[in-house]
Amino acid sequence: MKKIISGNEAIALGFGDFGGVFASGYPGTPSTETLEEVARLGDVYCEWAPNEKVALESAIGGSIAGGRSLSTMKHVGVNVAADALLTLTYTGVNAGLILMVSDDPGMHSSQNEQDSRNYAKFAKVPMLDPSDSQEAYEMVRAGFEISEQFDTPLMLRTTTRISHAKGVVVQQGKIAPQIGEWVKDVPKYVMLPNFGKLKHIEVEARLLKLQKFAETTPLNRIEMRDTEFGIITSGVSYQHVRESCPNASILKLGMVHPLPTQKIREFAKSVKHLVIVEEMDAIFEEQILAMGINVEIGKNKLPLCGEINADLISAALGGAVAEVTSPVAGLPQRPPVFCPSCAHRGLFTILSKLKVFVSGDIGCYTLGALPPMSAMHSVIDMGASISAAHGMAKVNAIAGRDEKPVAVIGDSTFFHSGMTGLMSMAYNGGNALVIIMDNRTTGMTGGQENPGTGETLQGIPARQVEMVPLVKALGIDNVMELNAYDLKETEAAIKKGLETPGPYVLIDKNPCILRYKIRKSAMIVDQDKCTGCRACLKVACMALGLTATGEKQKVRVDPNVCNGCGICKQTCKFDAMHTLEGENNANL
Numbered sequence: 260m261k262k263i264i265s266g267n268e269a270i271a272l273g274f275g276d277f278g279g280v281f282a283s284g285y286p287g288t289p290s291t292e293t294l295e296e297v298a299r300l301g302d303v304y305c306e307w308a309p310n311e312k313v314a315l316e317s318a319i320g321g322s323i324a325g326g327r328s329l330s331t332m333k334h335v336g337v338n339v340a341a342d343a344l345l346t347l348t349y350t351g352v353n354a355g356l357i358l359m360v361s362d363d364p365g366m367h368s369s370q371n372e373q374d375s376r377n378y379a380k381f382a383k384v385p386m387l388d389p390s391d392s393q394e395a396y397e398m399v400r401a402g403f404e405i406s407e408q409f410d411t412p413l414m415l416r417t418t419t420r421i422s423h424a425k426g427v428v429v430q431q432g433k434i435a436p437q438i439g440e441w442v443k444d445v446p447k448y449v450m451l452p453n454f455g456k457l458k459h460i461e462v463e464a465r466l467l468k469l470q471k472f473a474e475t476t477p478l479n480r481i482e483m484r485d486t487e488f489g490i491i492t493s494g495v496s497y498q499h500v501r502e503s504c505p506n507a508s509i510l511k512l513g514m515v516h517p518l519p520t521q522k523i524r525e526f527a528k529s530v531k532h533l534v535i536v537e538e539m540d541a542i543f544e545e546q547i548l549a550m551g552i553n554v555e556i557g558k559n560k561l562p563l564c565g566e567i568n569a570d571l572i573s574a575a576l577g578g579a580v581a582e583v584t585s586p587v588a589g590l591p592q593r594p595p596v597f598c599p600s601c602a603h604r605g606l607f608t609i610l611s612k613l614k615v616f617v618s619g620d621i622g623c624y625t626l627g628a629l630p631p632m633s634a635m636h637s638v639i640d641m642g643a644s645i646s647a648a649h650g651m652a653k654v655n656a657i658a659g660r661d662e663k664p665v666a667v668i669g670d671s672t673f674f675h676s677g678m679t680g681l682m683s684m685a686y687n688g689g690n691a692l693v694i695i696m697d698n699r700t701t702g703m704t705g706g707q708e709n710p711g712t713g714e715t716l717q718g719i720p721a722r723q724v725e726m727v728p729l730v731k732a733l734g735i736d737n738v739m740e741l742n743a744y745d746l747k748e749t750e751a752a753i754k755k756g757l758e759t760p761g762p763y764v765l766i767d768k769n770p771c772i773l774r775y776k777i778r779k780s781a782m783i784v785d786q787d788k789c790t791g792c793r794a795c796l797k798v799a800c801m802a803l804g805l806t807a808t809g810e811k812q813k814v815r816v817d818p819n820v821c822n823g824c825g826i827c828k829q830t831c832k833f834d835a836m837h838t839l840e841g842e843n844n845a846n847l
């Protein structure tokens with residue numbers, strides 16, 4: 260059967276078709292849809308984990324118990340799961356185990372630009388790098404086979420363009436899942452030093468075997484054409500190379516770790532100029548240079564940062580570059596803002612007013628760092644808001660500074676890795692105000708379920724973790740609830756939290772408007788009362804605009820965009836804003 264699907268959908272389909280039994284992941288662009296698609300298959304078990312470490316460890320358990328397992332995450336998720344990965348490489352697997360990781364060159368939706376091929380090298384595990392949906396699908400099968408044949412976890416890497424671009428996939432025959440034995444094997448699975456030492460030797464030997472395999476597998480193929488330029492490439496870069504240099508010879512690497520050194524030598528000898536086209540780090544290039552092979556064009560002409568495209572390759576090879584007209588040329592810049600009637604807006608309106616130092620985190624609320632709010636002053640990684648605020652407070656105390664930092668974190672991020680930071684703050688006598696924006700979803704990545712939503716990935720009712728008892732159990736005595744739609748209440752609560760010595764937690768429990776499809780009637784502006792002072796525009800809502808140009812410009816509301824939260828109304832000193840029914844919708 261033929262389908263036109265994205266790389267993520269193709270991997271999910273492959274998981275269903277090639278004997279997949281257990282899948283666990285944590286959302287993160289561009290990987291998220293993979294697990295959602297596995298859930299849609301209906302007949303394969305899958306679940307969201309609270310973070311990537313848990314996801315990978317659960318998949319390890321699935322593999323040990325004999326089921327082909329998959330763990331999905333974005334590139335930075337591997338940092339979280341790395342502790343498990345770097346020892347999993349020693350234990351190896353029982354049934355095949357694939358760690359799917361999606362990189363984001365160009366940082367379309369990420370906090371850094373990280374090349375996961377480094378992890379394959381670091382963990383000494385094989386990695387496959389598909390260049391379209393068909394390959395993504397087939398590499399699930401190859402991945403399970405390699406994982407089982409070599410007793411190793413395997414990393415299946417995508418990048419944004421492979422994860423999200425659609426292509427034709429021809430489905431192959433379905434392999435029914437076969438669950439293997441669940442055996443007790445202490446030297447294999449108990450990584451005490453005496454077993455670990457032996458396992459390390461096995462890992463090095465396995466790598467040599469994998470390298471031999473890389474020489475002959477059809478995953479790595481030479482396409483001989485004109486011998487003027489020979490290009491070594493993989494993943495989406497292969498597509499850009501085909502587009503920009505249709506006549507060039509190519510060594511297309513489907514298995515990007517370990518490298519087929521013999522094949523590379525032969526290919527290099529057979530062409531006049533050797534070129535390496537790889538996005539982000541010079542992983543191939545460094546290894547090929549270390550083999551004593553001259554690379555004429557590589558990172559000397561192609562960027563280390565951002566995505567590579569056909570024009571960049573063409574320019575690097577001295578070819579004619581077609582003039583590119585940006586599809587957005589001439590359009591006004593529009594920075595991202597909170598959705599209309601998002602509760603985060605209420606919180607940041609006040610944080611901005613109070614001019615406190617906000618130790619931020621990763622989620623929709625990170626938009627609070629942008630103008631006009633400009634009320635977030637550090638964002639590092641998931642969970643860092645609380646631990647960093649704790650460190651700031653300690654140093655502030657040593658320096659004799661009387662300012663209490665504010666940490667802002669979402670529910671999904673709190674469950675992911677904020678809880679341990681809060682526990683540390685309680686344990687170590689910290690002094691920060693922590694605000695948990697519990698919108699009952701993982702909003703930033705599209706509204707996924709999490710342990711606080713009361714539903715599983717499949718939408719089945721589940722045990723719901725309650726935030727207040729959880730925070731108290733972590734050692735926090737001062738826990739208050741907050742309604743971020745009410746600006747006065749929010750300001751008072753934050754001031755109280757800042758004045759009270761010691762850790763103080765505020766929890767806003769307003770649900771995500773988008774995820775829960777909450778619709779309220781729009782505001783209207785009484786044009787007779789509006790003075791055009793623009794105070795309301797400071798809440799940065801895209802539903803607000805100005806009336807026609809002229810001296811007496813006033814504020815207007817776009818009723819198709821406004822969701823009637825009433826935050827703007829609370830900033831109006833002239834009582835010019837009302838809902839259509841004339842009522843205040845502030846408490847949604």
Ligand SMILES: Cc1ncc(C[n+]2csc(CCOP(=O)(O)OP(=O)(O)O)c2C)c(N)n1
Nearest residue numbers: 287335621622623669670671672701702703
């Ligand atoms: C280690 C890691 N995993 C996943 C992501 C992707 N990601 C960004 S924000 C976020 C969670 C956002 O949810 P929440 O904290 O509840 O805030 P909301 O967006 O709902 O306001 C996720 C999963 C990431 N940036 N880093």
